[in-house]
Every structure is written in C-alpha cells, then in structure tokens.
Amino acid sequence: MNKTFDWEACRRDFPILDQTIHGKPLVYLDNAATSQKPLSVIEALVHYYKRDNANVHRGIHELSNRSTVAFEGARARVARFIHAPHPDEIIFTRGTTESINLLAATWGATNLKPGDVILLTEMEHHSNLVPWQMIARRTGARLAFIPVTGDDGMLDLSRLEDYLTPQVKLLSMVHISNSLGTLNPVEELCARARKMGVTTLVDGAQSAGHLPVDVQALGCDFFAFSGHKICGPTGIGVLWGRQECLEGMPPYQGGGEMILTAGYDRTEYKPAPHRFEAGTPDISGPIGLHAAMDYLDAIGRDQIWKHDQELAHHAWDQLSKLKDIRLFGPAGNSPFRAGLVSFLLKDVHAHDIVTLADQAGVALRGGHHCTQPLMHKLGVESTARASFYFYNTRAEVDQFVDVIREIQRFFGR
Amino acid sequence: MFEDVNDLYQQVILDHCRHPRNFHEIPSCSVTAQGRNPVCGDQLKLFLTLKDDRILDAAFVGSGCCISKASASLLTENVKGKTRQEATALFDQVRGLITTGQDQGDVGKLAVFAGVHKYPARVKCAILAWHALLEALKGGSAPVTTENEAS
Ligand SMILES: Cc1ncc(COP(=O)(O)O)c(C=O)c1O
Numbered sequence: 001m002n003k004t005f006d007w008e009a010c011r012r013d014f015p016i017l018d019q020t021i022h023g024k025p026l027v028y029l030d031n032a033a034t035s036q037k038p039l040s041v042i043e044a045l046v047h048y049y050k051r052d053n054a055n056v057h058r059g060i061h062e063l064s065n066r067s068t069v070a071f072e073g074a075r076a077r078v079a080r081f082i083h084a085p086h087p088d089e090i091i092f093t094r095g096t097t098e099s100i101n102l103l104a105a106t107w108g109a110t111n112l113k114p115g116d117v118i119l120l121t122e123m124e125h126h127s128n129l130v131p132w133q134m135i136a137r138r139t140g141a142r143l144a145f146i147p148v149t150g151d152d153g154m155l156d157l158s159r160l161e162d163y164l165t166p167q168v169k170l171l172s173m174v175h176i177s178n179s180l181g182t183l184n185p186v187e188e189l190c191a192r193a194r195k196m197g198v199t200t201l202v203d204g205a206q207s208a209g210h211l212p213v214d215v216q217a218l219g220c221d222f223f224a225f226s227g228h229k230i231c232g233p234t235g236i237g238v239l240w241g242r243q244e245c246l247e248g249m250p251p252y253q254g255g256g257e258m259i260l261t262a263g264y265d266r267t268e269y270k271p272a273p274h275r276f277e278a279g280t281p282d283i284s285g286p287i288g289l290h291a292a293m294d295y296l297d298a299i300g301r302d303q304i305w306k307h308d309q310e311l312a313h314h315a316w317d318q319l320s321k322l323k324d325i326r327l328f329g330p331a332g333n334s335p336f337r338a339g340l341v342s343f344l345l346k347d348v349h350a351h352d353i354v355t356l357a358d359q360a361g362v363a364l365r366g367g368h369h370c371t372q373p374l375m376h377k378l379g380v381e382s383t384a385r386a387s388f389y390f391y392n393t394r395a396e397v398d399q400f401v402d403v404i405r406e407i408q409r410f411f412g413r
Numbered sequence: 414m415f416e417d418v419n420d421l422y423q424q425v426i427l428d429h430c431r432h433p434r435n436f437h438e439i440p441s442c443s444v445t446a447q448g449r450n451p452v453c454g455d456q457l458k459l460f461l462t463l464k465d466d467r468i469l470d471a472a473f474v475g476s477g478c479c480i481s482k483a484s485a486s487l488l489t490e491n492v493k494g495k496t497r498q499e500a501t502a503l504f505d506q507v508r509g510l511i512t513t514g515q516d517q518g519d520v521g522k523l524a525v526f527a528g529v530h531k532y533p534a535r536v537k538c539a540i541l542a543w544h545a546l547l548e549a550l551k552g553g554s555a556p557v558t559t560e561n562e563a564s
Contacts, residue, residue, distance in 0.1 A: 022417065347431075349478035351453055352422075355535060359418050368454040381454040381476050406414045410422075411479075 005303050011391050013038040013295075024361030027396045032178050032206060032340050032387035033365055034228045037292070041231055044291035048284050056283055057257060067283055074286030075273070081293045082204075082223060083214040084240050091246075091273045092281055095237035096205040097127040099224035100172070102239055102276060103201060104131035106249040107222075108170075111199070114140030117167040119198070121155055121184070122148040122377055123177045126370040128203045132172065141169070151378060153180030153329035154336065157189075164196055171200045175207035179369035179383065180329035181312065181340040183207075190219035199245065205229055209296055210339060210389075211305040221245050227285060232292035236285025239276075246272035253278040304390045308339025311388040311397055315341045318401040322408065328383060340387035342369075345404070348411045350382040356410060357384075360403045420528030421535065422479065429483035434490055435472040442470070444552055448545035450481065450537055457485055459545040466496045473545075478538050480529065485542035487523055497550050504543050511539045 011017050014036045019026050028036060048070065054063035056071045076087040084090060093099045108131075112118070118132045122145045136143055146163050147156045155173075164171070171193045176183050190200045201222040204213060209230025215223045222245065227236040241249075251258055251269050255278035260268040269275045296304065316332025319325055324346035330336040345353060350366030357364045366384045368375045375381060386400055415422075439460035449456045457475030461468055471489040492500045506517040507526065514530040529539045 349453075349455075351455075351478035351480070351535070351538060355421070355532060356415055356418060359415055367452055372454055375454060381456075403414070410415050411427075 005299060005307075007307060007390060007393060010038075010299070011393075013040070014391055015039065017391060021361040021363070022359050024359075027362040027392075027399055029386040029388060029392065029396070029400060030363045030365050031389040031392075032229070032369075032385065034234065035209065035231050035389055036391070037231055037233070037288075038295050040295055041233065041288050041291045045233065045284050045288045048287045053283075055280055070287050070290075071281070071283050074290040077290045077293055078238055078240075078286075081213070081297070082208065082225075082238075082240055083216055085216065086243060088271070088273055089240055089243055089246060091239040091241065091276045092286055093224075093237045093239050094235055094282070095226040095228065096125075096203060096224045097226075097237075099237055099239035100128055100201070100203070101131045102252045103222055103224075103241075104135040106252050106276070107199070107245070108132070108135035108141075109139065110248070110250055112136070112139040112141040112169060115167060116141040116169045117144050117165065118142070119144050119146065119163055119168045119171045121146040121173045123153070123155070123180060123182065123371060123374050124172075124174055125178055125203065125205070126372070127205075128172055128174060128201075129373070132170075144168070146173070148180075148374065148377065151326065151328050152331070153177065153182040155182075155184055157185070160189075160192060164192060164198065166196070168193075168196065168198050171198050172203070173201075174203040174205075176210065176338045177329070177371075178206050178340070178387075179342055179371040179374060179385065181338045181342060181387075182329050183211075183336045183338045185336075186220065187218050194219060206338065206340075209292075209304075210301065210308055212301045215240055227289040227292065230289075230292055231295055232289035233285050236282050236289050241272070243272070246276075249276075251278070252276045255279045257281070299390060305339075307390050308388055309337060311392055311394065312337050312339045312341055314394055315386060315388075315397045315401065318397070319343055319404065322401075322405060324408065325404075328378070339389070340385060342383040342385045344380060344383050345408055345411075348407065350384040352411070353384040353404070353407055356407045357400075357403050360399075360406070362400050362403050364400075421532055423525040423528065425487075425522055425525045426479065426483040429486040430479035433473075433482050433486040435486065436474065437472050438474055439470060439472050442472075444549045446545040446549035448475075448541040448548075450477070450541055452537065453478070455481060455538075455541070457481065457542060457545065459485070459488075459542060459549050461492075461546075461549050463497075466498075468492050468495050468497075468500060473542065477541070478535075480535050481538040481541050484526065484539045485545075487525075488542045488546060491521065491523060492546065500546065500550060504547050507543055508540060511536055511543075 052066040056068045079087040200220040202220045204225040208225035223240040228234040258278040313332040326344045328342040354366035442460035443463040455477040462470035473485045509517040
C-alpha cells in the first residue's frame with residue numbers, strides 16, 4: 001500500500017462511514033453510484049446557506065455579490081480541475097446525464113443530418129446512449145458501436161477504421177466503464193477521431209474524481225462529469241466544451257440568465273457558458289463541488305488512482321480464488337483496471353448477493369448498472385459490483401471477499 | 414453470518430428457488446403475460462391454461478433472483494384449480510402480505526413471504542409474478558412492471 005498518505009486517517013473526514021448497518025460496521029463499496037461527502041463539503045454548503053445565500057448575477061447587494069463570486073469561483077476551479085483553457089468553457093448542469101442531453105439537444109440538433117453516424121461503444125451507460133438514440137431519431141442520423149471483446153471488457157480496436165468512417169460526426173465514449181471497470185484509451189481514440197474531423201465527447205463520470213484529468217491532453221472536444229461521484233453534492237455536474245465548439249451551438253433552454261437583450265419576438269443570447277444556463281442555477285452545488293475538488297486535489301488524484309487500482313487488484317486476486325465466480329473487465333493487474341470489480345456467482349442472482357452482503361454491513365450494487373445492452377451482449381441480466389474509493393481500505397476488501405465466500409456457502413447449503 | 418435473513422430466505426423459498434416448480438412453457442396455453450423488473454432487468458413469462466373460468470394449468474419461464482423465482486414457482490402451484498375470481502382475490506391477499514407483512518387470512522405456503530416487507534428493495538421481486546398473473550387474467554399482452562409498486 002501507498003505510504004505517502006494516511007488513508008485510514010481520511011476516513012475521519014467522512015462521518016457517514018462511522019456507523020453500523022444491521023449491527024455490522026458499514027463497508028461502503030458503492031462509490032461508482034455515488035461517493036460519500038467529506039465534512040469540508042458539508043460545511044461549505046452549510047456556510048453558504050447560513051451566511052451568503054442570494055441569487056447570482058443579477059443583484060447589486062453584498063450577499064448577491066458574495067454568492068456570484070463563489071459561484072463563478074467554482075467555475076474557475078472546475079477549469080483548473082480538468083485543465084480546461086478557460087472558465088467560460090465550463091457549463092454547469094445537473095450531472096453527466098444532463099451534460100450529454102444538453103450536447104445532444106444543441107450540438108446534435110444543429111450538426112447531425114440523415115446519413116451521419118454517431119459512434120459510441122458497446123459499454124456506454126444509458127446516459128450516453130439514450131440521448132443519442134433520441135436525437136438520431138429526430139435528425140435521421142444513425143448509431144454505430146465500437147465492440148467490446150467479451151468478459152475481459154476491452155474495446156476491440158483491431159478494426160477501428162471500419163467504424164471510424166467518413167460518415168461519423170461524433171465519437172462519444174466512456175472514460176472508465178461503470179459496469180466493467182475498464183479504463184479506455186480515450187486519448188488514442190480522440191487522436192484518431194480528430195484526424196478524421198470527428199467531434200469527441202468523453203463521459204468522465206467514473207474518471208474525473210479518480211485520476212488526474214487534463215482535457216487538453218485527452219484531446220477531446222467535450223468532457224462530462226457529475227459532482228456527486230467525486231465527493232460533491234448531488235444535482236451538480238459539468239459539461240466542458242472547447243470554445244470553438246461551444247460558439248456554434250444554439251441555447252439549450254430559454255429563460256433568465258441566458259439573454260443579452262430580450263424583445264417580444266426576438267432575443268439575443270449571451271455567449272457560453274451563460275447561454276446554456278437558463279434560470280436560477282444550482283448555486284450551492286458548485287460551491288460544494290469546489291470544496292470537493294479542493295479535497296481531492298489535496299490528496300492528489302494520482303495517489304487516489306494508485307490506491308483505487310491497488311484495492312481493485314487485491315479484490316480481483318482474492319475473488320478469482322473462489323470457485324464458481326465469473327469476473328468481468330480487465331484482469332486485476334492490468335493497467336486498464338479501474339477501481340471497481342463486477343462479478344457473478346454461479347446460481348446466485350446479483351440481487352441476492354447484494355441483499356445478503358447488506359446484512360453483513362457491506363454496501364454493493366446489483367443490476368444492469370444502466371448498461372443493459374452490454375449485459376445482454378455478455379449474456380447476463382445483471383452483475384454484482386464492488387466499487388472503491390480512497391477511503392476504502394484493504395481490510396474492507398478482505399471483509400467483502402469473506403462475505404462473498406459466506407454467501408456462496410449460504411446458497412450452497 | 415446471515416442468521417437474520419432467515420425471515421426473507423425461508424427454507425421453502427430457497428427450495429423453490431433451487432428447484433422451481435412448473436418451470437416450463439405451455440405452448441398451448443390460453444393466456445400469457447410478461448413481468449419485467451426494470452431495476453435488474455429480470456423478466457419472467459407466465460402461462461395459464463383456462464377452461465371456462467378455471468385455471469387448469471400454470472407455468473413460468475424467465476430469469477430472476479431467488480425471491481422472484483420462488484414467488485413465481487409458488488404462484489403456479491397455488492393458482493391451479495382456482496377460478497379467475499379466486500385467483501384475483503389471492504393476488505390481493507398476497508400483495509397485502511408482501512407489502513405489509515400482516516396476516517391476510519389463510520394463504521397456505523405463501524405465508525413464507527411475510528418477511529419480505531422488511532426488505533423494501535425486494536418487494537418488487539416478490540410481487541412481479543403476481544402482477545403478471547393479474548395481467549394474464551385480464552387477457553392483456555403488454556408487459557407489466559413493478560416499477561410503481563410501493564416499496
Ligand atoms: C459511466 C457513467 N456515465 C454516466 C453516468 C450518469 O451520471 P449521473 O446519473 O450523475 O447523471 C454514470 C452514473 O451512474 C456513469 O457511471
């Protein structure tokens with residue numbers, strides 16, 4: 001284990017972790033669904049509502065000034081968090097899902113035409129699939145999918161040129177798969193796409209808080225993520241877009257905050273990001289997210305990534321010693337293995353695994369993980385998943401594996 | 414480690430989950446209905462053979478967790494020989510039992526589902542087959558889901 005950071009000590013920053021569930025100490029391994037929040041984030045929210053609350057942008061008074069400074073400060077912080085060249089390229093949304101819907105409804109509606117291809121991968125979360133199905137139906141574009149090799153959860157890039165055809169207008173792909181735990185080579189894919197003049201979106205829901213992200217180095221045009229998966233509050237997310245891409249995009253919703261001047265029949269819109277943020281935004285969300293980003297970067301996302309990978313590697317090694325288990329995604333020691341492990345036990349349904357694990361205090365997730373087409377491709381309905389974060393320990397992984405062993409015994413009896 | 418879950422995973426349930434009864438299609442059935450649980454992607458298909466107003470035969474196929482499989486299996490055993498009205502009344506009783514845990518009168522072996530209400534996430538699993546039953550009796554063919562079932 002990494003010696004440079006006191007991983008045990010940081011658990012004290014997360015009061016929620018210190019409790020028992022059904023009489024057993026909580027082992028929270030559902031971080032891919034949502035992470036827990038450190039005190040600094042909770043306190044930032046409380047402070048905002050206790051001292052600074054006011055609407056942003058339109059007020060002259062002191063409180064309005066404070067909340068506007070905090071709100072725009074968070075935007076600048078996001079830009080630094082993902083190495084975006086400019087804060088004006090940061091659009092606040094409700095989360096990854098809304099970020100992708102925004103892009104489909106604005107960029108998609110104006111750039112796609114019949115015959116165009118939206119290239120996705122077979123491992124996309126429904127939030128990077130359904131919005132594209134919807135806009136494809138409206139514009140006459142069609143979807144294509146880069147295949148997944150199988151249980152090992154890698155993208156099959158051997159015939160990429162067959163997929164990256166001149167008809168492709170957009171390549172949208174998940175950075176880290178939430179159901180397989182695969183880290184995809186998005187840098188390479190973006191470079192290939194760029195050569196073909198294809199616009200790219202990276203779904204960073206599972207990556208933004210787990211490894212250092214530099215959108216310029218990734219070479220994508222758009223990057224989306226959710227605050228709640230990176231220690232921030234729910235209800236806040238981000239869409240980053242390259243300035244030249246944002247410039248050509250029509251507004252998303254109409255309303256206050258997004259206009260320069262409005263008349264009864266015509267309105268002139270503000271430039272990005274405000275063009276895409278109609279109405280009073282979530283103000284406390286960005287403020288909480290700011291505290292979360294500070295927290296993560298004080299640890300260092302390079303350290304978090306190492307810790308994630310070590311836990312996943314350990315979990316994989318221990319689980320693979322069990323009989324009658326099917327593991328999904330890259331092997332534990334693969335450099336493409338991110339901090340979560342999806343698995344199935346023979347003759348035990350994922351729901352039953354999760355119910356029993358919960359009785360032992362271990363919070364897992366079972367289901368299709370919003371990747372139903374992928375599940376069907378792999379010939380399963382669902383998997384059980386343990387997903388790790390920096391506050392999880394090796395001892396917790398051992399407890400989790402013990403519980404899985406006991407579950408096998410329970411259903412084997 | 415799991416002493417406390419015996420109220421959910423009762424022996425009868427474990428038995429029916431490992432060895433589901435009437436687990437096959439009935440190609441010549443009178444009505445069929447599908448149940449889907451959108452949470453986990455599980456689905457099952459229920460087949461009923463009716464003569465006049467009476468259920469002569471019942472069977473199911475599909476994938477699911479222990480609770481949903483056992484529930485479907487016990488359902489098929491219990492509705493055979495019942496009239497539509499009796500089966501509908503049984504639906505009400507079983508649904509009451511699964512969602513509240515309170516005694517709904519004599520439901521025979523189905524009483525093993527009295528513990529499910531303590532596991533809100535699993536109520537949908539236990540009730541899936543029963544919604545499919547109701548749909549089949551209505552003669553409907555649209556898949557039913559338990560999405561709006563209070564849990
Ligand atoms: C890979 C991936 N993409 C998108 C999403 C959607 O994120 P949200 O529900 O926060 O909008 C998730 C979260 O479940 C995810 O794991």
